[in-house]
Amino acid sequence: MPAVASHPQRDALRLELKQNAVLRGMSRRTWERFEARLEVAEYRKGEPLLRQGATDIEQFFVIDGILKRVVANAEGKEMILRFAAETEMDTSYAAWRLKTPVPYSVVAVTKVRVAKLPMRQWIDFLERDPQLKARFEYEMMRLMSEIMAHSITLHLLDAPGRLARFQRKHHQLVGRIPGRELASYLNLTPETLSRLKQHRR
Secondary structure, three states, rough: OOOHEEEEOHHHHHHOOOOOOOOOOOOHHHHHHHOOOOOEEEEEOOOEEEEOOOOOOEEEEEEEEOOEEEEOOOOEEEEEEEEEEOOOOEEOOHHHHHHHOOOOEEEEHHHHHEEEEHHHHHHHHHHHHHHHHHHHHHHHHHHHHHHHHHHHHHOOOOOOHHHHHHHHHHHHHOOOHHHHHHHHHHOOHHHHHHHHHHHHH
16 A cells, blocks of 8 residues: 555645644644655445554545445344544544554545555654644544434434434535445435435525
8 A cells, every 4th residue: 555655646635734623824844854754545335444443553535435334243143333524533542542443443434545554653743742632532532422423313303303403414415425324324225215305406
């Protein structure tokens, strides 16, 4: 996998990455060291970036496309916890700190391109840059709050309410997520989701 610094599209990649919620505001000196360690990777739709139970952990920054964080039980039943698109990240920082296997998978919903680096290297950057660490911790808290709110929504809102909330909170993803994936996220059948969409038009 090519590093950002040596990638043929490095200028465009830098522009994309510098809009990331965590990476924006990084000093030039820190960026130069950071960029040298970032690898660019592409994944096909449905391909896992990280498997549930993994211990070899990486930090991901989405350049283009959509990821999902999904957890599965022993019978193979899945629950989608969140989606992440451009300017967002996915992380297994908590699992790294707790020295436990990752409790979920990260999977490409569409064709995806990410920049990634090993978690140990990412933590080294965080420890050297308090502002970067503060932005990362804020984004982690926002991410966890989003997952908790989604879990509560599945219990408290009816089907139309769940769809309405998704369209309000994640308007940038509307129309980009395959219907089957969105239905699973909202705990609906694809047929119910289709009917709700028709009704809202």
